[in-house]
Amino acid sequence: MNWNKWVRQGHRWVSIAFTLVSAAIFLALGLGNQPAEWVYMLPLLPLLLLVLTGLYLFALPYLSRRRPLEKT
Template sequence: MDSNIRIRRAHRWLGIAFAATILIVFLGLALSGPDWLYYLPLFPLGLSFLTGAYLYVRWYTGARRTPAVAGAGSASRVRPVHRWSAVIFTLSVLATSVALSLPEPIEWVSYIPLFPLLALLVTGLSMALRTRRARPAPARG
């Protein structure tokens, strides 16, 4: 199996793990859970950032050498939106970290990363569903 496919699959599962940890954090904090729950999503988020950066570099270095795939269609339009949403999400998380570390934190800034995160969720699910529909059915025998 190609390493690019393995990294892509890991990236998808890390996105699911990140979403699951966000739900756990919301539920835990709603039930007055411990403060360390805030840090729970950082591990899958960090790994997702690394795998996404790897895939982005692989795409960027190979995009000019590889001819366009015929019939890529809407998948070729969704993937750049997903990539740029990831860049915007990363920058908004950094801006939020800075804004919340100020002596008088600007709390409304903490909601800004939710918009690119929603775009990442929608585009990621769209690409995953398209990939699953495009795979041939396994042979029965």
């Protein structure tokens, strides 16, 4: 698997983790539980990774156009 596929697959798994953590926080709030303050910071690390990998994936088509075609 090349680098781009690793980034794409990692982006997908991190998005699942972000969704689960965010849903758990909302579920706890919906059930009337008040989580500790640090629990609200848990989604920030996956969110940062999602932003970084998302920007990379967004830029891929533009970067590949700038690269000269390889002769085979």
